Each structure stands twice: as C-alpha cells, then as structure tokens.
Amino acid sequence: MCIRDRLNAIIAAGGTTALETPYTPERLADRYLVGPTVLCCFVAADRATGRLEGFQTLGREDGLPDDIGDIGTFARIDGKQRGVGSALFAATRERARQLGLSAINATIRADNTGGLTFYGKQGFQDHSITPAVPLKDGRPVDRVNKRFSLGVS
Numbered sequence: 672m673c674i675r676d677r678l679n680a681i682i683a684a685g686g687t688t689a690l691e692t693p694y695t696p697e698r699l700a701d702r703y704l705v706g707p708t709v710l711c712c713f714v715a716a717d718r719a720t721g722r723l724e725g726f727q728t729l730g731r732e733d734g735l736p737d738d739i740g741d742i743g744t745f746a747r748i749d750g751k752q753r754g755v756g757s758a759l760f761a762a763t764r765e766r767a768r769q770l771g772l773s774a775i776n777a778t779i780r781a782d783n784t785g786g787l788t789f790y791g792k793q794g795f796q797d798h799s800i801t802p803a804v805p806l807k808d809g810r811p812v813d814r815v816n817k818r819f820s821l822g823v824s
C-alpha cells in the first residue's frame with residue numbers, strides 16, 4: 672500500500688481525519704510530501720517486509736505563525752496501536768527542533784477520540800477550539816487545536 676492508498680483508505684473510512692476528499696498523486700505530493708509549504712515528511716515501514724505503516728507530515732498552515740508547524744499523522748485505523756505514530760513523532764519532533772520551530776500544532780476533529788488520545792500521549796496540550804467547522808455534508812464538528820512546545824524561543 673503506497674502513501675496515497677493509505678491516506679485515501681483513512682479518508683474513505685471516515686470519522687477520524689478532517690480530510691474528506693481523496694488525494695490525487697499530484698495533490699498529495701504538493702500538500703504533504705514535497706510542496707512549498709512542506710517542512711518535513713517521514714514514513715514508517717515494517718523492517719522485515721518493507722510494508723508502509725504510516726506517514727507524518729509537518730508543514731506551514733495559513734493562520735499559523737512561521738515558527739509553528741502543522742502536523743498530520745496517518746497510520747492505521749483498525750484500533751491496534753503498534754507505535755507507528757509515536758515513532759514518526761520522535762523523528763518529526765527532532766526535525767522541527769533542527770528547523771528552529773517553537774511549537775507544533777495539531778488540529779483534530781473533536782469526535783476523533785483516537786487522534787486526541789494519540790496527540791495527548793505525545794505531550795500535546797489543549798490550545799483552543801475552532802467551533803462548528805462544517806463537514807462536506809454540512810454537519811458542524813468542532814476542531815481541537817493542540818500544541819506541542821519545542822522549548823525554543
């Protein structure tokens with residue numbers, strides 16, 4: 672399964688990521704892998720089989736200061752945690768420090784309890800709520816903005 676297939680499978684399953692439209696290879700590359708707003712992107716692969724297990728991207732986001740990166744993590748949605756997201760975050764956190772960022776922002780749907788727990792376990796703190804952002808079908812869902820401080824000023 673390639674990065675795009677994994678991301679589009681998570682989007683198709685629904686209920687976790689705020690993303691709702693499947694990605695073409697070009698849009699995926701521009702938005703998350705190598706585009707001008709991308710700060711870094713790490714992938715996790717199974718050492719034995721080489722199978723792609725997930726990816727994590729950090730980029731610039733409208734409305735955020737230049738020294739705060741915005742993170743997205745896409746691993747698995749079957750409820751079995753195997754440390755993929757945590758391993759990815761160890762790499763992203765280190766790179767964010769090297770880049771001189773002061774903090775990392777994660778914006779998570781308020782109904783994505785797995786995503787909220789995951790970022791909480793990585794040390795992200797609640798920062799603010801963006802209320803009632805509509806999904807494609809018009810249903811309003813709050814977004815929780817969490818921040819991880821890198822301790823750089």
Ligand SMILES: CC(C)(COP(=O)(O)OP(=O)(O)OC[C@H]1O[C@@H](n2cnc3c(N)ncnc32)[C@H](O)[C@@H]1OP(=O)(O)O)[C@@H](O)C(=O)NCCC(=O)NCCS
Nearest residue numbers: 687744745746747752753754755756757785786788789792
């Ligand atoms: C959220 C997600 C990235 C977690 O990845 P993962 O590889 O399963 O995470 P890890 O195994 O590293 O888990 C780290 C910690 O978070 C907790 N956690 C992760 N997912 C969880 C879930 N669905 N429910 C409860 N806790 C969860 C783990 O229990 C673990 O806790 P521990 O440190 O006490 O063992 C993955 O489930 C995913 O891709 N979800 C769909 C997309 C999404 O929601 N992304 C986040 C918003 S951008």
